[in-house]
Amino acid sequence: MSTVTTAMTTTTTTAAPAPPVTLRRVHLGAGGPLSDVRIENGLVTAVFPAGDSPRADGQSLDLDGRTLLPGLWDSHVHMVQWAGTRRRLDVSGAGSARAAAEASGERAATLPPGEALIGYGFRDGLWPDAPHKHLLDAVVPDRPVLLISTDLHSAWLNSAGLALVDRGDHPTGLLREQECIDAMVKLPSASAESTDEWVRDACAAAAARGITGIVDFEYADNIADWTRRMDGASVPLRVAAAIWPAHLEAAISRGLRTGRPLDAPGGLLEVGPFKLLTDGSLNTRTALCHEAYPGSVPGEPGSHGLEELTLEELVSLLRRASSNGLVPAVHAIGDRANEMALDAFETVRCHGRIEHGQLLAPKEIPRFAELGVTVGIQPTHAVDDRDVADRHWAGRTHRAYAFADLLAAGALLELGSDAPVAPLDPWLTIASAVTRTADERPAWHPEQRIPVSDALAGSSQGRRLIRVGDRADLVVTEADPLIADARTLRDMPVYATMLAGAWTHGPS
Template sequence: MNDPNTVANPNTVTDPNTEAPGAPSATARPLTLRRVHLGAGGPLSDVRIESGLVRAVFPAGEAPRADGQSLDLDGRTLLPGLWDSHVHMVQWAGLRRRLDVSGAGSAREAADATGRQAATLPPGEPMIGHGFRDGLWPDAPHKELLDALVPDRPALLISMDLHSAWLNSAGLAMVGRGDHPTGLLREDECIQAMAQLPTASVELTDQWVQEACVAAAARGITGIVDFEYADNIADWTRRMTGAAVPLRVAASIWSPQLEAAIGRGLRTGQTLDTPGGLLEVGPFKLLTDGSLNTRTALCHEAYPGTVPGEPGSHGLEQVPPQELVSLLRHVSSHGIEPAIHAIGDRANEMTLDAFEAVRCHGRIEHGQLLAPKDIPRFAELGVTVSIQPTHAVEDRDVADRHWAGRTHRAYAFADLLAAGAVLALGSDAPVAPLDPWLTMASAVTRTGDERPPWHPEQRIPVADALAGSSRGQRLIRVGDWADLVVTDADPLTADAGTLREMPVHATLLAGAWTHGPWL
């Protein structure tokens, strides 16, 4: 194969398309992709793209000469464009500029790193870090640890799962919680505190998001479902009106914006009036429990070290069952599909019960720990399970400790597939990187280091991981939007390392280049 950083055969380029990456254009020139494998393991083909659509497919060498750009792709692989089905985009964009303490093995170690970083900042600038996992730490996060090392400015560390925040005294005072005894805020307290933090300007935040979108396109991403806790429809309408965003976006709705969305007659899947038609109404997001790392995921069994029946021993119930049923009935009656966060087995059972009572379409986000009897219910009820496979790789140690004896039914991807469930794969960025190849490799290998696979019986085939990362699209068909990705290796035959770091040659969104060596 030729150098992936050059057009394979420049002599076949009749009219290079040098438009900047961004939204699909009605004036984008026609394009013929020659000598490309049509799908993973597919036949060598020529593919004709016009007006943003796949217009024709020919055996390799048989596409007629036509107007527009013609590229010889030298036997590379053409795949449906990739989606990340669970992203917090503003947090992901901001995280790329924050201190990473994910490698800290203790509260002391995380505090030491925070102190070193704070010493490099201008006076008065808040110190913000991310990625801590206290579920396995030998010591507890406490404001006094941070106070000793960062006494002169607000300091805040956000946990890897976004369900905890650890602040020093100055940080607590900044968010109106100066009397908090420990400085470790969880669940609603954490969300409220983060919402009160000083933020970058709208213009700067949008610039960061745009940069993150361009980086996502370079990994083959053509669309995301954004679960940022914000007015996502308004924010993405502004971004897409002001700049050429190189992704499709399904913008979720949260409770504060729900009634306004219903009042406007918005429905999940509806395309909104933005340049290129790239913005659609996403699902309604609701949390029923917490997370594993914070021991707030709602489970049938008590967590180790707690007394069964005492408050918090089984996790946190965010929404009572009857209220959940009422909410699902309310949003679905207005054409808005629910996306319900449920991690513990008790939370998943409760959520499936609600879907069964209401009989509406929707999704369960995460579905990390499942009772065996509930696994077939996803397919029976038509509920998509939105999974984040990198969590299984990164959570294996904390799961072995806090879900001991139950991990055979944690992150049960293969069992769900065997039962007929529809899987939607995502990253939960910033909890894991916004990289679909890392996501797929985690689902396929069940390991992220040199250790053997964790519960290898729950690995899934590459083809199913690709489908789960492509909104279920397994084939490229004539008439489809030309949302496509060109890879230098075939995912079906790639080894684990290549799959994880897949070299992406180019990405197309509705026939317009959003990534490629000629841009």
Template sequence: MTEFAGTSRDRTAKAPPRGTPTTLARVRLGSGGPLARVRVADGTVTHVVAEREDPGAAGLAAGDRVLDLDGRVLLPGLWDAHVHLAEWAGARRRLDLSATSSAREVADRVREHGRTAPAGPVLFGYGFRDGLWSDAPHKDLLDAVLPDRPVALVSADLHAIWLNSACLALAGRGDHPTGLVREHEAHVILSALPEAPDEVVDGWVADACRAAAARGVTGVIDFQFGDTVGAWERRSADRPPAVRVAAAVYPAHLDAALERGLRTGSPIGPHGELVRVGPLKLFTDGSLNTRTALCHDPYPGLEDTGEAYGIEQTPPDELVRLMRRAAAHGVEPAVHAIGDRANTVALDAFEAVRCRGRIEHAQLLSPEDLPRFAELDVVAGVQPRHATDDRDVADRHWAGRTARAFAYADLLAAGARLEFGSDAPVSPLDPWLAVASAVSRTDDGRDAWHPEQRLPVPAALAAAARGRRLIRVGDPADLVVVDADPLTADPDTLRAMPVHATLTDGRWTHGPY
């Protein structure tokens, strides 16, 4: 039997209680805010009272717990509005290739790792970015360093997988010419490879959720490929996760969801206050790094190929059909669109269907499409860390167009609602990295990349909290206490923001309480 390292689920564990009513005393309300008392009970904020007022006005009652937070800053709980949780949980345990700069360097890393890696059916790696490499990924490079053990390396953007011959044979693709597989075929191959048992993966995911809570995260939208709703029904059967979860639906599972009467927001399992159905995930195109994002202009050097403008994942008519069917049953669509042409197609579909929903990524936009997000009530689910990670790739492959790439300030000025995510494992599940990247437009000491697209701190914090700017009576008790004021923090402090405690649904999910 193959051994997998990880945390197994404790099937005897009980759900932690919401706790006794608690007053958070001497806490600053938001970035730069006044000292106040905030009382929570039964998972809800029940009182918000300025510190100078009579303590009795804060609704204190016999038995209330009072915590003195010594002037720390209290913020609305943060969300990661785009994450692949099982992929992220697994990537935290895989060979990290994010710092490699060539196919040869990757092969060398695989050789070294193969000498000490624990036994298992497949050696997995994650994080390579080949968009700027001078050499190309090929199965022969991996065969030369590890011929007898299947090797599967997932690209940083999750849109490609690089396999050696042994792994191609295992996946039934032994005749593949290069071993570099992209887009839908890559997802199919990855899902066919041997995986850790469900209970091990569930333990990894639980660990990842606790780590997210330690960074102030109170909720995520999980876009993990597959039957995400079914996975979360299983995971939440015993105890609630450390964060709220909205589990996406993929087209292959849409019929089953609709037959059950599920819609966006429907509770899942016994902890439905925390685990709910999310949006329907649809794709219009690929990604920037693989040069498959669908654009109005051709990619340099690919002008004479069949994919000069990227690829179209879902034809417009089919996109409209799927969106219309889902929306008619209360399932909101979330449409992956990276290139400018893909975003136009996605917005056209929203205009045809007239439903609420999201566009995921929105990385390159035509100027005339900017106001359409607000006009059509479409959320822009964006990942600011991608702007700093991919600036060099964008400068090469979107040369002359990057003034409208990752255009967060322009979107905000046009009235769009921004929601931040990480796309983990594409970037780490840490909302403070997104906030810092949005505010600074750099993360490596270089000058800001297109500084005109920087966001002010309050706007970035709101986008990281799904639009919540204030803490008000009646809000869910999803709160984060931090040791530094984001409004006055420099970008380095924002990235490493010290999180004192996190409260989700009235339960402490991180901190000393």
């Protein structure tokens, strides 16, 4: 995540309105006119040409030609995982299973006796060797080790770790999909107080990058966790808390509906979408595809990926949720999974979201707009996964991460990070959508790049303009994104962030 050098001030966001402020000499939106903007009671109340605003009560801040944008959202986050990742061993740079094991051994030597070692970020889709418990046992025999893959769909454990999660009989130590989730749930966890503190720290870091809201898809009872978290202390973000199938009936019995505010200070917490999975992931080779994965035997279990739900089960869950006011958000990565998800939406005739939509058959692309299904995309995955996709989706990558084709077909795109799969940094997300590269290599499938203006809108819940009457959820940047070069866009210096008229980051 980029380093920000401006000073940070954390503001308690409660039901009490923030003091009024006039932002002077600021460009109103990317490429917008130099303006003065009046903010009162958490709303944008007036806009004037620069220098024409009347003298008014409250703070007056000269922004010296900086750019004022709608506050940014990350539409797909696993917040506890992201907060925890910031304190775990990073093995994302390991080029082999052996290298990841050796890094684990080095870190284990620094830990107190008996403490479990948890790491993250391994990507075995390109490794020359396979993860196995014996590799970890050889370097860390005396404490549990659990390494979580970068896509959160697999976990690699040593023998002590397997025993800790009641899987001591597992032959390899590499757990995938539901087995992986079950193992993570059984791990010793920090106290709720510690976890909440880590999450609040992560939220403050997100605010420093211009984030004013997130959709949290953490594998948890998010309604309960965020209600507790926001009752305990201020959080500098709006949060839409997703509901998983295990909590669906309880949510229905409580009358919860997507978008409905929950009882939290400042009205910052609302009911999010209903999340469910149709398949796995690319790196884990469990994304459900029409074609078999290289090296597999077509027709054998797992050769085409993993079907988490049948079409009938998916239709039943969509109907149950949508008929009770909960908007479905369906995880679908492979082309067969996306086709099934779209078929389910067409059968139920409800609005909703498909999360990821990474590999699409050309005939499916127009259906998103036709069915009113939003696509929650994570552009950084496109640049991070390019080598894995070239190997495992060879010959099909022209229709992978097809952001430009989706836009051209009229689909509504919402951008996110899927943190901790990618960093919770909206500028990294935006730059990845615009450039399709994260290094010195040429853009990967440059025909699928999207304009900066569309990437900004997709990161702002569709807001393209700042209007009188809008909520004063805003971000001030040092550079104009429309004219910034790729490096500046990626590392965008954020001067200040405002939530409901109160500063959550800066100004210095």
